[in-house]
Amino acid sequence: TVWIFVAILSAVVCLIMIWAVALKGYSMVACILPPVPGPKIKGFDTHLL
Structure with a gap:
């Protein structure tokens, strides 16, 4: 039970x-779930691999 x-x-x-x-639209989702920041690395460094 x-x-x-x-x-x-x-x-x-x-x-x-x-x-x-549905009532508030996308702004409610943006409030609850903050936008994920993009990756900081622009390109792969061959020395680090």
Whole structure:
């Protein structure tokens, strides 16, 4: 019964997240998940390999 409660709770949380993203648009996702910075290395250094 505990697993059923956990599954229902997680499903409700997921539905709320999907509804919030659909309502607010991409800005909500950008707020929750900050953009991942790109790799700092421009090219491979043959001496380091």
